[in-house]
Amino acid sequence: MxxxxxxxxxxxxxxxxxxxxxxxxxxxxxxxxxxxxxxxxxxxxxxxxxxxxxxxxxxxxxxxxxxxxxxxxxxLDIQICTLTDPLYPEILTQIYAPPPLLFAKGDISHCHSPTISIVGSRSFTAYGRETAHRLGSDLARAGITVVSGMAVGIDTHAHRGALEHGATAAVLGSSLDCPYPPENRTLFQQICERGVVFSEFPLGTGPEAHNFPRRNRIISGLSLGTVVVEAGKQSGALITAQFALDQNRDVFAVPGPIYSGKSQGTNSLLSQGAILVQTAQDILSEIEHQSALPPTTEQNEHQPSEQPSLSDREQRVWDALANPSDDATPVHIDTLARAAGFSSGETLNILLSLEIQGNVEQLPGMHFRQKK
Structure with a gap:
């Protein structure tokens, strides 16, 4: 082998x-x-x-x-894939100085399908978590392999979302026999079983700081485009975005609250011309000319349905917005928070996620209602 x-x-x-x-x-x-x-x-x-x-x-x-x-x-059932091996992801061969060797555990063929990377900060908000999970889930449902770095934070939630409906690929800053971070060992096993994990580092290599920028260039290199969900001014996710630009790949960014330091990086990317992402469909529409996407029955999934597919947290807020007599009745943020069992801040972050998906609209006076 x-x-x-x-x-x-x-x-x-x-x-x-x-x-x-x-x-x-x-x-x-x-x-x-x-x-x-x-x-x-x-x-x-x-x-x-x-x-x-x-x-x-x-x-x-x-x-x-x-x-x-x-x-x-x-x-360890790890493949060593060389640059001339037919299994080596073709998209990665197109970057400057691709890794001559890739150590891989799982099914490499997932990266022969269209791929998009989702990255962001290790320190995140509820809004960032919900957005990363939703984008990962929706892209996987559309037949996209979601690539990320398996770091704690946005990476983790993008991987978990993708595993709900399809495949995901992780790229490590350590070797495959020393997966990092240790708190994601269960996720590592899940990705090995239902996706693929890559590293360019020989077995026995620990998570040294200088390894992670090298890892980031592979994350972007494996992808048609890179989506930055939430990132501060100094976030490593911005390094990945820069690699994507250098590799002539699309850079996408999710807008965040202007008062949040964790969104300064993404908002800055948008001001510099990154592609605005509100739903997975924004990404799919942009890349459809680059690669033939697999057929999907979810052609209109970006449009709100009678009962959208929601995470547990989103469902609780959605249910709190429902009114048996009139679904369009707006509800104040404080009333929603009490009904859903979250703080006002958590509820607002979830509402922002629902608003980006097109399921909720905000009215004056911090009132919200379902958008049908």
């Missing part, structure tokens, strides 16, 4: 040989086997390969380490 990756791994372990230099060598010499046959002098003729790197390629050939990686991968 992984033996073909041995020469790739030997080259992968060479100190100072990053993805860009690795890809430059492959472009010239075609295979790792050919690269390993070259003299330092021949290697130095390749742009980006200096004398020290060329010497390392010639002398640092740790076949024992490579065989150990293959043996451990087999024991």
């Amino acid at each position: 992984c033996d073909h990756a041995l020469p790739w791994l030997v080259l992968y372990a060479v100190p100072g040989l990053g993805p860009a230099a690795y890809c430059a060598l492959l472009e010239h010499f075609e295979t790792p086997e050919n690269i390993l046959l070259q003299s330092p002098r021949a290697l130095c003729e390749i742009p980006g390969i200096g004398p020290s790197t060329a010497q390392s390629i010639s002398t640092n050939r740790d076949w024992t380490w490579a065989r150990d990686q293959v043996a451990r991968a087999k024991d």
Whole structure:
């Protein structure tokens, strides 16, 4: 299953040989086997390969380490997918300096379908949680594979939403035998069983800080577009958005309250030209020209129905808005909060989510009603 990756791994372990230099060598010499046959002098003729790197390629050939990686991968049911492997996601080959190797656990074919990444802050609001979950769920229902980083926060809720109706792919900042964060181990297993988890890091690699920007470029690289749900000014999600721009992929952003620091990043993206997202249909409409989407019976799911599909929290607020005699009667936020059993702040965040979905409308004086 992984033996073909041995020469790739030997080259992968060479100190100072990053993805860009690795890809430059492959472009010239075609295979790792050919690269390993070259003299330092021949290697130095390749742009980006200096004398020290060329010497390392010639002398640092740790076949024992490579065989150990293959043996451990087999024991853990992990695939090692090389850049020329038919299973390697084609969309990722199109970025600058794609990872020469991907370690994968699960069904890689999910990333041969249309893909969208959903990212955001680890620190989130109820509004961000509900929005990430809903977008993940609705995109998966439409046949999209949802990609994210399995971090605590927005990533987690996007993955969970996607698992309700379809597949999701996670990209880690650690190796697959050291999944991070530890509190998401159950989610990790669920994604392995019903989606796929990727890492470019060899087995035994912990979650070091410098790994995460590298992970972010793969998240965006695997996706037709990246959706930022909630992000502050310094959020790592903005790094992913920048990678998406650099890779000539669409960047989407969900608007947030202007008074919320957790929405400063997304609102800033919108002011710079990111595509506004209110429902999953906004994303689907934008990418339909890029990839043939699978047939779906949910063509009008962005339009409110008599009984929309809601999360448990949204359902409680929706029910509190219902009036047996007149469904259009507006209800004040404080009345809704008491009826639903949430604080006024939590209720407002849920209402904002429902409003974005087109299920609720706000009237003057903090009154709300169902939108039919």
